[in-house]
Amino acid sequence: MSADREMDAAGITGPSLREAYRRCRALNAEHGRTYFLATRMLSAEQRPAVHALYGFARWVDDVVDDLHSGPEAKAEALGTIDVALTSAFDRGRSSDPVLMALLDTTRRYGIPHVHFHDFMASMRMDLTVTDYATRADLLRYVHGSAAVIGLQVLPVLGTVGPGREAEPAAAALGIAFQLTNFLRDVGEDLDRGRVYLPADELAAFGVDRDRLVWARAGGRADDRVRAALREQVEQARRVYGQAKPGIAMLAPRSRPCVDAAYRLYGRILDLVEEAGCAVLSRRVAVSNGRRLAVALPGFARAVLARTA
Template sequence: MILVFSTSPGPRRSAVPRAGRRTTRSLWEAVGDDPALRAAYRLCRARTKRQDPAEYALIQLVPAVMRPACWALWAAANAIDDLADDHSVDAERRAERVGAWIAALDHDVATGSSTDPVRRALVDTAWRWRLDISGLHGAMAVVRRDSHGQRFADWNSWRAWGRGTLLPWFDQVRDLFDKAGAGMALRLDRQEVYTTFLDGVRLTDILTDLSADLAQGDLLLPGQALDRFPGCEDDLSHRRWSPATAALVTDLTRLARAWVTQPALAHGMHPGPAVVLDTMAGLLRAQLDAVDAAGPALLRTPPRPSVAATARLVVPARARSALAWSLTPVTVPRPREARAPAVPAQSPPARRPVFDRPPPHPSGEQPPRIPADRMPTHVAVIMDGNGRWARHRGLPRHEGHRAGRAAAREMVYGALEIGLRHLTLYTLSTENWKRDGEEIGAILDILREELEDYPFQDLDVRVRWHGRPERLPQDVVDSMRLRERTTRDRTGLTLTTCINYGGRDEITRAAAALARRVRDGELDPDAIREEDLARHLPQPDMPDVDLLWRTGTEQRVSNFLPWHTSYAELYFTPDHWPETDRRHLWQAIDEYTRRQRRHGASADSPVPGTPGTAPPSGTAEDVGTSDVPG
């Protein structure tokens, strides 16, 4: 949730039927008997109901014990939006106020309380439900930058901004559902469905608040969309309703309606959150109907759906949600224990967590010293030879995979010790489903055990999963997504595990995403560049692979990261994967430093900043980067 239909300050007339004034025991048993805390949550509820009645109606569809947490999250998001949108002061002062609010939240999280009621409720929510709200820093930083105004050249920059402000808040609600013990993580068939839906949320919000934004001199639409209707940008800046403006609004409402209509959004989901999301999508479409019907009035006042239109959605949704939640007992968080009083306001904010060092290698061997300009950024590993290792020892193949788990941990320890930034491990390919069912089952069981035990909890490791959720057990998908969310702010090693991954598949998915953008008029097919396809890959921020290492005697790349390995150094070793440890990774990196990388240039003009300005004496020439073009 955290559906912000409008982020402009000021009260709004409710377009949603008023909920009853009933305050049940179940509503407040998640808060306790602290009068000041109850008052803080009541304030968050009142603000939600007054400023965003549609969001309030959606929160009413979740179990009562979870509602105070939802009010706190919404009120916090809106509080910093209001500070950024307060044009009674200049942009620099707005940014200072947002920054001060963020710094105060850091302090409040460290001390466990706050004198500000909204932050008090948010801190209590985070503590009580064990939410890691440090993930909100990125979204808050975007809002702070917004205080100086925003302009977007194209849809890509617009999407990055919109998702940066919405995704972290949505993820907090997902974590809340997880902590409630009802298995309510958003079970999406495709991550693209999720993010496209959020794009629709943001675009609906902008169209709704067009009049308020224009009054403040803001136009939060990409230039790429405006350029399709010559003259509309000037008309909008002067708040003129023209044929160009009307055509732009019609086109954008059509696009937003397509984005929020995602039939796969609730596939595989518990019926409770499924009702919430279905209702949310319905309210968004009703809002877009109001935008379409507003005509010239859209530039003067925010349009609102009629009470009858929203009632047709909300009233039956309440009955469906009550039935859905009755099927699942929700875990009520335990009463909050007494904490030490807040320290004075001048105390420093919370420090970044201190992570452990990886355990040393049993031999005591240390990694080689690699100059920074020769160190690879990204090493990808095809962990081959598990089955052959087991067969040579008279063991079933799955015992090889179990033995290989120790080698994978060793690689993470070795990567941390040598200072590698990105390590990607090929764990399960889309082709591996052809193998014996017992072997696949054993691999999945090992994955479950690793996700549950999670040996890197105290290390500075950010975990990412690359692959498709289809065919994977839902509990494995949910566990992987949870590990991604809980480690997303770690800045040491990024560990990507490729599970149910296929290289051609990811390129095909990127091409399909580009085709949809061309179909929707967002992209000129004759102007598509490599960078456009790269931005539509499932992991668009994954850096190119510098070194691709495969164990187990085979010398092929096996459909592994074809886009990212186009200029990778290839390194093959005969050891079976369970026979390797971190020292083998260090040897691979040391070998990388001896390669000359030219990226298609001649031997006399190597690419600056890459290992080896000339081939070291007695070493091989660059693999795959000879004098042939590209």
């Protein structure tokens, strides 16, 4: 379905607002392949809002992960976004296309503004914090970088009962996806000078930052690193377990989409475990065949749910 038909279904009118949503959709299609595929299972009127939420997160992520800018330039860019975000919420309008779509989405679905301020706080942490001593320290960061993403999307997905009851599972799902990304991208994050794995848990296996850098540089199979990564995989699986009951709490039309994302990200976690130490030298990805194998049945369930 085209972007225009999705916006028609959502009741989004006005050329500038439609162009703003179109910009967010393009960001999602370009940078979030697994995420974008899962959104195809949502009803047409839900998709623009999800694209707007993704577009804002992508915009900020790109600033933080820009390898060609120094910390001061990144801090200035984040500060500019932060001021523009606060102004948009305070004034109820913005000329920036991504913020325009975001503001419209928060109004439509009553998404609390605090979730976006918490997200910005964690993104600012990325400019100064390069590792985390304990899981508690990591989870303070992950609240803003991932848990709030689940909480932002929840009102768009809808629930069969009070939304507040589904919030813990929605937050857990965002965290589970983030932990999966940390493991998949551990090598690339090392190149950026960051380690998103608790230092004390790595140390229990005789692993530290230097050991990870050594494994990244040489692509060497190392029992200690492999064992430490397996433990991190198990930690992530426990969070997936906390998130799974939340799928049944969602509105029926939204369940196939979230279930597909749950299974695709779970498969990435499996691939990380299967790759072992090799994940430090290459980035694992779900094959197109696997994506289709998950997506096609999910799409059929989504159509049936919308028909019902």
